[in-house]
Amino acid sequence: EPEVTQTPSHQVTQMGQEVILRCVPISNHLYFYWYRQILGQKVEFLVSFYNNEISEKSEIFDDQFSVERPDGSNFTLKIRSTKLEDSAMYFCASSVSSEGSYGYTFGSGTRLTVV
């Protein structure tokens, strides 16, 4: 069964450093998303991406965050200057349609630890 692949599975970074989280969505999916889950808290929407541009973003997704689909297969989330509160599990997801009935396919996540 096709799956969404995320790398690395765990990333430790110093506060203030830039990190790039990588995702390979399912090949025929057109819509891409990033979510995060701070330990013990709910899964939070960050951003959705379609046709090489951001469709929606949440209040969490400020100027420190950016997304890119550099080569038609990868979908990346960049955090420019990490803060301690950015420590969380980051989930990438993709879907074949924007229609909500299809659900999203999520990757296994990248655990980001900012020290």
Added chain:
Amino acid sequence: DQQVKQNSPSLSVQEGRISILNCDYTNSMFDYFLWYKKYPAEGPTFLISISSIKDKNEDGRFTVFLNKSAKHLSLHIVPSQPGDSAVYFCAASARRDMRFGAGTRLTVKP
């Protein structure tokens, strides 16, 4: 962001019995409601969805009920199995984003 709420952090049921997971929402613009299941160290897995124009959708042991007037939905699992033990997230979508509830940890005891 409290648009989707799951007020029960945990639920424990006996194998073979019914599990009922509840969810409330506040935004009338949501057009689809979904349930996801999550195991530790994995991403959420899509289970079942329902359109806002329907009141019931069934898929095997899983049935989702939607009460629009009460802004409430529920997931019924019958019969419950030990492998169903996981965290269940309610989600609601409008346009191109989806909002999750806080999750309910279901434990099915043998």
